[in-house]
Amino acid sequence: MEKITTIDTSKWVDEYADMLYNFAVVRVSDSDLAKDLVQDTFVSALKGIDKFQGKSTVKTWLFSILKRKIIDHWRKQESRKTKPMSFFATDGMMKGKFLETYSPKGRLSEVEEKMENTELRQAITECIGSLPPKWQGIVVDKMVDEKESEEVCNNHDITASNLWVIVHRAKLQLRDCLEKKWFA
Amino acid sequence: MNCEKITYYIEKGFLTDLKLSEKLQIKLHTMMCKCCKNYAPDSDAVNKMLTLIKEEDSTASLSETEKQSLKDALKKFSDS
Structure with a gap:
């Protein structure tokens, strides 16, 4: 019995570790932490192997464990509900300089059409990686996974208006970052 | 009224x-401001x-060494 479990786990690693790691690293923005989460996921899966009765695929099962672990991590991060403004007001990052810093050209849809798919995904991942760490999970949760705002606020322990402000700031940066990657 | 608020x-x-009122502000502002439009x-x-x-x-992946240490850790765990 023990031997079977051992063989299975190294097969799991070969088959699913990269997928899980990819998923985690975009959402927690820390590669070491992402590796730990992947390992924790496998360990939890091993512990709960009795509960897994083949109702779903192994992949779905592992992802559901990982997703719970990522949400736990987000919640453990410092809560922002209490002091939203100190969190946002990064010394008036755009004060009076809005137009010089960001002058949208309205041509970003060209990027989507013209850029090679893998290249575009790489660019998006890099641009998300350049956001402040605390925003990254929120942006991915809302914008990539397209969850309901209420769920996102709950996962990250923020208010609805916190979410709007963060998404606005993040989108300004992402738009600018993606434009530079293409038109620079 | 400024671009930061409108965006x-x-x-x-x-x-x-x-x-x-917010919709109207967007409408009015984008009539005058190309950037926001x-x-x-x-x-x-x-x-x-x-x-x-x-x-x-996405694109990142674990190295073979990392996978091996993951395998070892899991083996250790399942043996214990």
Whole structure:
């Protein structure tokens, strides 16, 4: 019995570790932490192997464990509900300089059409990686996974208006970052 | 009325219903401001692009050494 479990786990690693790691690293923005989460996921899966009765695929099962672990991590991060403004007001990052810093050209849809798919995904991942760490999970949760705002606020322990402000700031940066990657 | 506020309303509009006053401010401002007029389609393009990196689609991967140490850790765990 023990031997079977051992063989299975190294097969799991070969088959699913990269997928899980990819998923985690975009959402927690820390590669070491992402590796730990992947390992924790496998360990939890091993512990709960009795509960897994083949109702779903192994992949779905592992992802559901990982997703719970990522949400736990987000919640453990410092809560922002209490002091939203100190969190946002990064010394008036755009004060009076809005137009010089960001002058949208309205041509970003060209990027989507013209850029090679893998290249575009790489660019998006890099641009998300350049956001402040605390925003990254929120942006991915809302914008990539397209969850309901209420769920996102709950996962990250923020208010609805916190979410709007963060998404606005993040989108300004992402738009600018993606434009530079293409038109620079 | 400035671009920061208007782009904020534009983003908010993707997430929730706007008040009439907010909609009107966007309308008025984008009539005069080319940057903000361009912002909405750009922002929409960003939304679409972001959904491209769902699930296992992205690019990073673990090295063989990392996978091996993961295997060892799991083996140790399941043997104990």
